[in-house]
Amino acid sequence: MAVIGSVDPAAYEAWYYTRRGRWIGEREATLLLELIKPARGQSLLDVGSGTGYFSRRFAAGGLAVTGIDPDPAMLDYARTLSGPVEYLVGRAERLPFADNSFDYVAAVTSLCFINTPEAALQEMWRVSRRGIALGLLNRHSLLYLRKGGRGGYAGARWDTWSELARWITRLRPPAAAPKHKTAILWPKGGMLAQSLDAPMGAVLPWGGFLAAYIPRRL
Ligand SMILES: C[S@@+](CC[C@H](N)C(=O)[O-])C[C@H]1O[C@@H](n2cnc3c(N)ncnc32)[C@H](O)[C@@H]1O
Structure with a gap:
């Protein structure tokens, strides 16, 4: 959940190596991995992969990860970073893959930049065999109260669990x-905030990052 700002790929990626960015990225x-519970060797398509x-x-x-993003500059930068990931240019709304091509599909703070989230979700659902993991910006959060719609978050949609739950039913x-x-x-993200985030996040629904896992019926 780096802020998008001017979308200079190097600056975007560098945020993840700041003190706050390291904590947020890893958390x-x-x-997401706790929710998905994948097995080693399974495949995942990362939609809106950005700098990867x-x-x-x-x-x-x-x-085994494939990243897809419409921004070639983000992908060119991602390819310069080490990691066994294949990157392709493409959009969530029209994924260039057959049905059930990946075990999992993930979209981390990318669905919030898509104007037709339900259609994109259905398209991600089409190419996933086991399920979809989402990272969204939570409108019911302190982060939204502090930052909603301003600064680096401008242009992003802030969603709620009840809205997402409605999309899922369809x-x-x-x-x-x-x-x-x-x-x-x-x-x-001070020291206390960091140490309390996982235990309190298990019971309080007001974190700025809303993570969801939507499993298929197997
Ligand atoms: C905030 S960045 C997130 C990047 C990465 N997932 C992360 O969390 O660091 C949002 C990304 O969504 C991508 N994006 C925007 N519209 C998209 C679309 N229609 N389909 C797929 N990705 C899209 C942007 O190019 C950008 O890389």
Whole structure:
């Protein structure tokens, strides 16, 4: 969940290596992997992969990862970074893959830049065999109260779990029961905030990062 700002790929990626960025990136990746619970060697398509921070992190977790993004500059930069990830230019709304091509499809703070999220979700659903993992910006959060719609978050849509739950009910074929959690409850991320984020995020739904896993009925 780096802010998008001017979208200079190197600056975007560099945020993940700031003190706050390291914490947020790792917390979000860990939460998504906890929700997905993948097995080593399974495949994952990372939609809106940007500079590939999460693609590489998923690959480090043992997944065979393909990243796709409409921005060639982001992908050119991602290819300069080490990690066994293949990157392709493309959009969530029209994925150049056959049905059920990947075990999992993930979209981390990319669906929030897409004007037709339901259609994009259905397209991601089409190419996934096991399920979809999403990282969204949570409108019911302190981060939204502090930053909503301003600064580097300008242009992004902030969603809620109830909106996402409604989209999920309209997926075809129907999904199995989804799971969701939030993270990044206190966005400044001091030591106390960092140590309390996982235990409090397990019970409080107000983190700025809304993570969801939508499993297929197998
Ligand atoms: C905030 S960045 C997130 C990048 C990466 N997932 C991360 O979390 O660091 C949003 C990304 O969504 C991509 N994006 C925008 N519209 C898209 C679309 N229609 N389909 C797929 N990706 C899109 C942008 O190019 C950008 O790389």
